[in-house]
Amino acid sequence: MTQQQLAEKVGIKFQQIQKYETGANRVSASRLWDIADSLEVPVSFFFEGIESESGAALTSENVPSDILGDKEALDLVRSYYAIPENQRRRLFELARVLSDVA
Known part of the structure; x- marks a missing residue:
């Protein structure tokens, strides 16, 4: 899928997708939800394999409930x-x- 196609599905301009991709702009939770929905993947897809420096996967266990x-x-x-x-x-x-x- 091209940036243009994704932008159209999400309802924004492709330049905004470029800014998200390069890290120039932060992605809000609701926008991440829209992108995941457009790509037909769960939001967790974007966080797979993220680990802390200690090598432990980042989970909600690292934050008080x-x-x-x-x-x-x-x-x-x-x-x-x-x-x-x-x-x-x-x-x-x-x-x-x-x-x-x-």
Whole structure:
């Protein structure tokens, strides 16, 4: 399937598909759902084989089951979304790098 064909099925312009593919733009959960539906694959298809640095597959077991029930986590999420978007992206990338070296 071409980028153009996928874009038509999803209902967006092919340039947006290119931006998703190159990582220039992030894919929202709902858009990922639309793409998976258009390709006739489950959303989990896009995450198959992803492993952490320790070699363990990334699963929900690595995250507490009630993460937003934790006051500290909820405060962190609220504070995060209070930050302007461009700074939030930079903070997210910093957190990603720090978690990779932890």
